[in-house]
Amino acid sequence: LQLIASLAFGLFIALRSKGGLRGALLLLAFVGLGGALLLTVTRASWVAFLLSAFVIVMAGASRRMVIIVAACALPVVLVGLFVLQQQRSVGFYDQKDQSITWRETVWREGFELLKSKPRHLLVGVGMDSIKSRWREWGLFDGGRLPVGHMHSTPLQLAVERGIPALLAWLAFLGVYARMLLHLARSEKVLDWVERGIVLGAFGGLVGFVASGAVHYNFGDSEVVMIFYFIMGLSLAVNKQIRSSASLPV
Template identity: 35%
Template sequence: MSTNPPNHSQSVAETVNRIDLVCDRIIVGALFLYAVFAPHSIALTEGSALVGAVAWAVRLARSRRFDNLKSPADLALFGFFACCVASSFFSYVPATSISGLRSQAFFLAFYFVSSRIMTIRHARFLVIAIVGSCLINVAWSAGQLAKGRGVKIDGFIAGSPFAESDLIPGDVVIEADGEKVNSPDDISRIVDNGRGRLTLKFERKEALGETSVSRREIKASPASGRDRLGLVSSPGRNFRVTGLYSHYETYAEVLQLIAALAAGLIVAFPFRKTIPFFLLIASAGLIVAALVLTSTRAPIAGLGCAVLVISLASARRRITAAAVLFLLILAPIAVVAIQRSRGVSFVDPQEGSTAYRLEVWKEAVNLVRGNPVLGIGRGTEGDEGFKEQYKLFDGGKLPVGHFHSTPVQVATWWGLAALGFYACFMTIFIREMWKLSRSEAAQKDWSYRAISLGVLGAITAFNVSSLVHFNFGDGEVAMMLWLIAGIGFATRRICLESRASTAPAAPEQSTAEQIGSHKNQYQPRERVSGPNAQAAAAAQDPRR
C-alpha cells in the first residue's frame, strides 16, 4: 500500500489563506470597534485602530497590493507629515516636539479605513454605528443634567450665615473645603467633619470664585441638618454638558461631526414616513440638543454651515428650505442657551475667551514671521525660557495654553508649508465629497449620496470650527475626523470600482460585418505598375 507525499505548496497556500482570513476578521472587528468607541473614549479608539492597523500591515505585507491606498490627497497628507517631522527635529525644544509626532502619525488611520471598507453596505453600517453609539453619550449627558452638579443658591433665609458671604442668588456652590458637593446635605456633613471657617468654591456664570463662612455660626444655629444652613437651594443644572469626555469643547467638536453625518443620512434617506426615518430624525435631534447644551459657539456655527452646504449639494429646493428653517429655529435656541449658562452673547469681543484669542493670535503672527519655514516646533510655547524670551501670553498675565485656532497653530508649530499642505488635503476632502454627492452613482443609490453628503458636512463643520478652536490637536476629534474622511473616501473608491466593472465593453461585430471583413482579406490585390510597384508590393506582403 502506497501513500502520496503531502503537497508542500498546497499546505503553504492553506496556511496563508488562514492568515488572510484571520487578518480580515480582525480588521472588520477593529473597524466596528473604532466606529463604536470614537464618540466616547480616545484610549479605546486608538487601541482599536492600532489593532486593526497591525492586521492590515500583515495583509499588505503578504499581498503586496497597494492599489486601494491611492487617493487624491496622498501628496498633501504625506507632505504635511513630512513638514511636522522636519519641524520637530529643528524645534526649539526637540524632545517635546518629537514626542508629539505620535499624534500626527495617526493620519494613517485614514488609509486603514479607506482601504479596508470593501462594500457600500459596510460603509453605511459604520456610519449608522457612529450615530447610534453617540446616543449613549447623549444619554449620559441627560443623566448629568438630571443629577445636577453643585448646589444652586436660590435665596437666603433670614439669619443665614451664608448671607454674609460673597454668595448671591444664582451662584452654584461646587466645592466645600475642597470636596465636591451636590446637595445641602453634603455641605452640612462637611461642616461637622471640619474645623475653622468653611471655604466654598462657587461658579458665577463662567467665572470661578471663593468665599468662606463661619463654621461656628452654622453649628450654633438652633436648627439641625441642612436646615441650619439657611439656604433656599436647588440642584445646579446650569452647566455645560461634557458627556463621557473631560471637557465640553471636545464633546461639542465630536457632536458637530456626528450631527453632520446624521444630516446627510436624513437628506438622502429614500423611505420617508417609515419608523427608521423617524428614528433617524429623533437621533439627530437629540445629538443637536446635546450640542446646544455644551454652549460652545464655534461647533454650533460649524453645524449650521454644514447643514447649508449639505442642502446646496443636494440641489433640491425643498431641502434648502428645510435647512433654512432648521437654522432659524436653532439660532435663537443656541443664543438663549449660551446666555443662560455662560452669560455672554454669541459674538462678544469683550468676553474673556474672545479677548484671550485676540491676544494670543497677535503673538502667534509674530512667531510665524520669525519662523516661517519650519515653525517653532510642537509644544515649544510651553517652554519657560521660550515664553520669557518672546513674552508670550501677554507677558505671563494670561494662562498658558495654545493659540486656539487650527490654521494659526499649524503655521506657528510647523510652518507655512505645513499650513499649505493642510489646506490642500482639506480642500481635496471637500471637493471629492462634493463631486461624489453630485455623481450619477449618488443619484441612483441613496447610500452613496447619504455618506458623501454626511462626510461633506462633517468636514465643513470641522473647518469652520477650526478657525477659533485647535480641534486638529484634540486627539478625540482628530480620530473621529480620520474615521469619517476614511469612510467617505472608501465610498468614493467603491463607486469608482463599480463604475469600472460596469463600463460597457466594445460592441461586437455583426455576422454580416464579420463576413465582410473576411471577404476583404481575400480580395485580389491591385496590380501596380511603374516606379511604385516595388514599394506597393512591400506594403502588401507582411513577410517584408
C-alpha cells in the same frame, strides 16, 4: 459632536423615504446630537454645524427640503442665543467675554512669533515647542492666560510647522473636498447610505474647517479620530464607486 451630527443629518437627507422607521431613528439621533451640541454653549461649534447643515442641504436636498430646513433654522438660532445669554451672560460677539479677549491676545502673539524670524515662516518653531518655551517668547500674556495653544488650527499649524506645511494641509483638504463634492453630484452614487456618508462628510469638513478658525481642532484626539474615521468611510465609498464604474456591464 458637530462631525457626528453632520453625518446623521447627511444620512437623513439622503434617505429617500423619510417617513419610515429609519427616518424616525435618524431624525431622533440628529435632534439628540443637535441638542447636546446646543448645551455645550460653544458658539464656534454652533456656527460650524449651521454651515455644515447648509452645505448638506444645498448639495443633496430638494428645494422643498431647503425651505423646510431654513424655516427650522431660525428658531434654533434664537434658542441658541437665549441659551448663550442665560448660561454665560454674554452676547454672540461680546468683548466682555474673556474667551474672545484671550483669543485676540494669543492670535496677536502667534502672528508676532511667526513673522519674527524667516525660519519660523519656513519651518515653524517646532511641534509642541510652545508649551516648553512660551516664557522665552513672551506668550499667553506673560503667563496671565492659560498656557496651551493658539486657539486656531491654521495659526497653530503655521507657527509650529511653517507656512509651507500649512499650505500643504490646506491643499490636502482641498483635494478631499473636491472628491466629496464630485461624489455628491455624481449619479453613480445610488445607495442612500453611501450618499449620506458623502453628504455628512462634506458638511462635516466645512464645519471642521470653520470651527478650526477659532479652535485648535488637533488639540483634541477624539475630534481628530472622528474626522479621519469619516474621511476613511468617504474614501471607501469613492473606491467602491470607482470599482463599480470599471466593471463591464
